[in-house]
Amino acid sequence: MKKILFFTPAALYYAFIFYLSSRSHDIKVDIIFFDKVIHIVEFALLGLLLSFGYFMSLKSAPLVKAVLTICSGILLGGLDEFHQYFIPRRSVEFFDVIADAIGILIGLLLYYYFSRSMKGRIFAEKLSKSWP
Numbered sequence: 001m002k003k004i005l006f007f008t009p010a011a012l013y014y015a016f017i018f019y020l021s022s023r024s025h026d027i028k029v030d031i032i033f034f035d036k037v038i039h040i041v042e043f044a045l046l047g048l049l050l051s052f053g054y055f056m057s058l059k060s061a062p063l064v065k066a067v068l069t070i071c072s073g074i075l076l077g078g079l080d081e082f083h084q085y086f087i088p089r090r091s092v093e094f095f096d097v098i099a100d101a102i103g104i105l106i107g108l109l110l111y112y113y114f115s116r117s118m119k120g121r122i123f124a125e126k127l128s129k130s131w132p
Helices: 002-006 008-021 034-057 062-084 094-116 118-130
Strands: none
Touching: 002 008, 002 034, 008 034, 008 062, 034 062, 034 094, 062 094
């Protein structure tokens, strides 16, 4: 049960992404690649949250946790794009999945950076000890 709780933030955030992608919208921004930047930012946060879930719940090697983060993040990005196929006025773009994957990698790197800092290690130790 404790391990599942570490994935709760990622699950809730992905549900929010899914909700937003379920909505048809006609927002036009004249900045080149603006939509890709949005994908990178939103999936960087998802990558950070998935990393938190995997690194806090699994006792595997860090490389295994990183690969799981990347694979599950890309899978979720692909599912989000597939889901948009069925939404009116939404489109499916392969480069959105690429932007999602870049965001997941950035989130993983951010998690790695923060977990290596002294404050990050202290936080992780306190959190893992305080859970039943």
